[in-house]
Amino acid sequence: MTKEEACASRFDAMLAERGVTRRRFLEFCGAIAVTLGLSEALAPSIHQAIAQTVIGKAEGALTPVVWLELASCTGCTESFAQVDTPDIATVVLELISLTYSETLSAGAGFSLEEAKEQTIQNGGYIAVIEGALMEGWDGNALRIANEKGTEIVAHTCSNALAVVCLGSCAVDGGWQAAVPNPGGAIGIEPFLRKALAAGEFSYVGGEGDLPPIINIPTCPANPEHLVAILVDVLLLGRLPDLNEYHMPSLIFGEYIHDNCPRRGHFENGEFVYQFGSEEEKKGYCLYAMGCKGPQTKTNCPVVRWNRRVSWCVESGAPCVGCAQANPNKEGFNWVDLNSPFLNRFKNLRVGDIIVQPAALAATVGAVVVVALVVHGFGMKATGRTKGGADFELERAWDQKHPDQAIGAAAAAAQAAKVQGVENAAGAEPDADATAPTDAAATTDATAPTTDATAPTESTPTDTNSTEDSPTEGGEE
Numbered sequence: 001m002t003k004e005e006a007c008a009s010r011f012d013a014m015l016a017e018r019g020v021t022r023r024r025f026l027e028f029c030g031a032i033a034v035t036l037g038l039s040e041a042l043a044p045s046i047h048q049a050i051a052q053t054v055i056g057k058a059e060g061a062l063t064p065v066v067w068l069e070l071a072s073c074t075g076c077t078e079s080f081a082q083v084d085t086p087d088i089a090t091v092v093l094e095l096i097s098l099t100y101s102e103t104l105s106a107g108a109g110f111s112l113e114e115a116k117e118q119t120i121q122n123g124g125y126i127a128v129i130e131g132a133l134m135e136g137w138d139g140n141a142l143r144i145a146n147e148k149g150t151e152i153v154a155h156t157c158s159n160a161l162a163v164v165c166l167g168s169c170a171v172d173g174g175w176q177a178a179v180p181n182p183g184g185a186i187g188i189e190p191f192l193r194k195a196l197a198a199g200e201f202s203y204v205g206g207e208g209d210l211p212p213i214i215n216i217p218t219c220p221a222n223p224e225h226l227v228a229i230l231v232d233v234l235l236l237g238r239l240p241d242l243n244e245y246h247m248p249s250l251i252f253g254e255y256i257h258d259n260c261p262r263r264g265h266f267e268n269g270e271f272v273y274q275f276g277s278e279e280e281k282k283g284y285c286l287y288a289m290g291c292k293g294p295q296t297k298t299n300c301p302v303v304r305w306n307r308r309v310s311w312c313v314e315s316g317a318p319c320v321g322c323a324q325a326n327p328n329k330e331g332f333n334w335v336d337l338n339s340p341f342l343n344r345f346k347n348l349r350v351g352d353i354i355v356q357p358a359a360l361a362a363t364v365g366a367v368v369v370v371a372l373v374v375h376g377f378g379m380k381a382t383g384r385t386k387g388g389a390d391f392e393l394e395r396a397w398d399q400k401h402p403d404q405a406i407g408a409a410a411a412a413a414q415a416a417k418v419q420g421v422e423n424a425a426g427a428e429p430d431a432d433a434t435a436p437t438d439a440a441a442t443t444d445a446t447a448p449t450t451d452a453t454a455p456t457e458s459t460p461t462d463t464n465s466t467e468d469s470p471t472e473g474g475e476e
């Protein structure tokens with residue numbers, strides 16, 4: 001019996017213990033083959049690969065891959081199924097042993113979960129994680145096989161050779177982390193960092209360390225990128241050069257704009273301003289339609305997609321910046337950052353509130369217009385358009401302090417002051433005119449009496465006059 005046959009025999013015995021016959025498992029392997037676009041005749045090869053993986057890496061098995069499907073649209077898996085070089089058969093049967101995949105595995109239930117657990121116990125596997133992790137509701141926002149997603153991720157990463165976060169959702173939460181993010185979506189690396197700090201995660205390969213993490217953003221992930229990483233890790237036995245976001249530098253080192261086939265139109269100022277226009281037919285630059293190529297780093301124009309047929313900008317859609325994931329900044333995600341996708345401006349974000357600049361400008365403009373209209377009506381109603389409102393002339397303070405009053409109040413106070421002076425000046429002649437009248441009557445009436453008595457009473461004084469004396473004396 002060869003080594004492989006012995007391995008397969010042991011694996012079949014293990015399945016039998018759990019009530020799974022070899023025939024049933026071969027059917028399961030055939031289903032995997034069909035799902036992957038392979039011939040069903042390859043089922044024995046898949047069976048053998050899984051058997052070698054499960055029984056143990058020491059037996060000379062292929063490097064196992066545990067592919068977790070978290071909160072996602074499975075677009076990364078769909079994208080991976082389109083891989084061309086090497087083709088999917090090569091990837092699955094020669095590079096890796098896909099031990100566990102919720103999406104690709106036709107089998108389910110206890111046997112598959114058991115295969116995953118044994119792979120984790122054996123170590124030396126690569127964990128490929130697709131989709132965001134949901135921390136909400138104490139980790140219950142995402143449960144798989146009656147287990148919290150947070151616990152599954154921590155356990156799966158604890159003994160991995162490397163952790164590949166596939167797609168922007170796995171890197172920083174992606175779509176699921178967009179505001180308001182009620183499920184608490186988070187990327188794998190930030191989650192592991194937090195769990196490590198809280199003492200809720202430990203890596204078998206090094207106490208206090210995180211496992212080697214390779215982030216592959218974009219939405220969905222480009223299968224060529226994943227294959228390149230697998231070739232690096234499995235065949236060359238090394239991690240690729242990574243930037244500060246743990247992304248392969250060679251893949252995510254240049255701006256899309258720098259390699260874009262429409263770049264010449266950008267330089268010439270030839271832009272598309274409307275879909276369906278002549279400019280679009282001519283293949284002009286999509287910058288005015290919100291293209292995020294100038295601020296997004298990835299090699300999409302070089303690698304392209306779907307067996308290198310085309311890519312977003314080449315097929316007429318502006319780049320939406322799906323590679324702008326950042327695992328170092330919690331709460332960051334490319335959806336909030338770049339939406340609305342077809343506009344040049346970004347949404348403004350204040351805490352959890354996101355405002356579109358155009359809507360904000362329209363609201364502020366409307367408020368200003370309403371305020372001006374109300375102000376105009378107020379001016380009209382109070383009479384200020386005719387020189388000032390009545391109440392302004394009656395301000396008590398201005399009345400008391402006319403010298404310090406300003407504006408119309410000052411003029412009114414000054415006028416009132418002048419009027420007061422004039423009134424005061426005009427009142428004196430009248431007083432003089434009436435006073436003498438009254439006084440004259442009184443004086444005249446009393447004057448003779450006074451005059452008559454005065455000499456008598458004022459004799460000593462009057463006697464000082466020598467002129468009066470002879471007269472009075474002469475009459476006598």
Ligand code: SF4
Nearest residue numbers: 260263285286291293
């Ligand atoms: Fe740059 Fe986008 Fe214009 Fe291409 S289409 S040149 S990436 S702005």
